[in-house]
């Protein structure tokens with residue numbers, strides 16, 4: 001009996017993995033991939049774990065696969081950068097039990113520091129990539145991916161994008177397959193020990209596997225589809241772009257690819273032969289267009305050109321092809337901007353306020369606290385990738401030298417510190433670096449939805465994990481000046497920051513420890529402004545609960561938003577803020 005379910009692409013991948021008999025799931029959270037492992041963890045009879053980063057997640061997954069288990073590994077596109085090292089060599093070793101990697105891309109950067117196309121990784125690593133265009137396909141392709149992984153002895157990447165990952169569409173789930181027996185592990189150094197002598201052999205095998213995958217990609221078995229329409233316009237597309245093309249160009253002939261790496265070149269060529277002009281529509285990338293050109297097919301450009309960056313939409317495609325764009329579909333102009341902000345009561349706020357008072361050069365990192373970069377806090381000079389706060393701060397120190405008056409500070413969250421900040425800090429200690437590192441330990445991985453991490457010890461399936469002691473970890477790697485401070489206590493934060501930045505020749509680590517307000521949801525009686533002088537200091541905290549009357553310039557506190565944290569009260573020199 002087949003059930004119909006309404007699933008997001010992420011949930012569909014998880015369900016398919018469990019139904020395909022995957023027993024192990026690993027990952028590191030990141031939008032838009034996060035819910036996949038969370039949904040997998042809720043399946044019966046499976047083991048799932050958050051790892052400290054994507055490299056670790058893929059290595060754990062590869063170990064599980066080598067040991068014979070079908071395994072799912074999830075990450076966002078920038079996570080693939082972190083996992084690239086094992087990925088490239090896993091494409092040599094191949095797999096034991098089927099190994100499927102969900103790579104969720106974020107064209108348009110809804111919640112990412114860049115937009116990348118994971119297709120390039122699949123191509124460079126010589127692994128198979130499947131591209132679902134809705135939840136049903138996410139389910140079907142992910143399920144098939146496990147068999148393909150075993151058939152071609154290669155990790156298979158399933159690539160989704162934010163629209164596929166988060167949109168819920170009906171899915172006909174299949175009966176759970178009888179869970180395949182775990183493949184027996186037998187020692188085979190020529191397959192699993194990638195030293196040059198063995199890797200050379202695997203490289204040759206890898207290249208011949210690519211040819212087999214190429215032949216399969218062009219076969220009738222492959223999940224590619226031709227929708228015949230007007231033969232004057234042929235469009236090659238995949239994933240979310242396919243849905244937009246169908247809506248924007250309902251008359252066009254479409255070659256919808258389900259396998260995008262290796263490119264089904266024969267299929268593309270024969271489709272191209274049947275249409276007058278062939279176009280490639282894809283998001284924020286030229287992967288497909290380049291691959292189609294490399295297959296010897298001439299690609300035409302739509303009359304107005306397609307955007308090179310950002311997410312596509314039906315209207316952008318209509319415009320590109322010179323089709324009328326329906327009236328009233330443009331976004332309304334002139335709406336007030338509502339930039340993201342740290343939550344009312346967020347324990348990160350005071351740290352940024354105090355750092356900006358020190359006129360420090362602040363290397364930020366990726367997490368909720370990246371919002372400290374925005375006005376009115378404006379307390380960040382750089383933010384690049386996870387862990388970079390610590391290593392970039394060291395670099396700033398090297399460039400500025402001891403005579404520069406500006407203190408250099410790195411600011412990093414607890415999850416990000418575990419992800420890659422720790423190895424950066426070890427490097428700074430090793431190289432006798434100085435400066436101040438602030439670890440904002442809000443007891444969770446807040447930005448991506450409050451996942452567990454080594455510093456809160458919470459595991460994804462509720463098992464008892466081991467909670468690492470952050471202060472002891474930092475001390476153990478050789479940092480002599482480590483302190484834990486309550487970030488809600490303005491005086492304590494100010495004193496700690498002042499002392500740390502004053503001591504310019506040494507390395508200080510300040511751990512600001514207080515739970516994310518969304519974890520405990522402790523709402524106390526709100527504050528209100530009793531007798532404002534209009535000095536505006538409370539406004540410099542950037543708390544969404546505090547506003548200013550436009551006519552008088554005096555401050556007010558929105559009682560619906562205030563959670564009674566008391567941070568603003570501590571900054572008000574006129575005792576005007578009271579409970």
Ligand SMILES: Cc1ncc(C[n+]2csc(CCOP(=O)(O)OP(=O)(O)O)c2C)c(N)n1
Pocket residue numbers: 028029030031076078079082112113366367368369386412413414415416417440442444445446447448
């Ligand atoms: C390589 C990489 N993996 C995952 C992400 C997604 N991501 C953004 S912030 C974040 C974690 C932030 O947690 P933490 O450092 O504890 O800060 P918080 O949000 O709790 O303040 C993650 C996983 C990313 N941006 N880059």
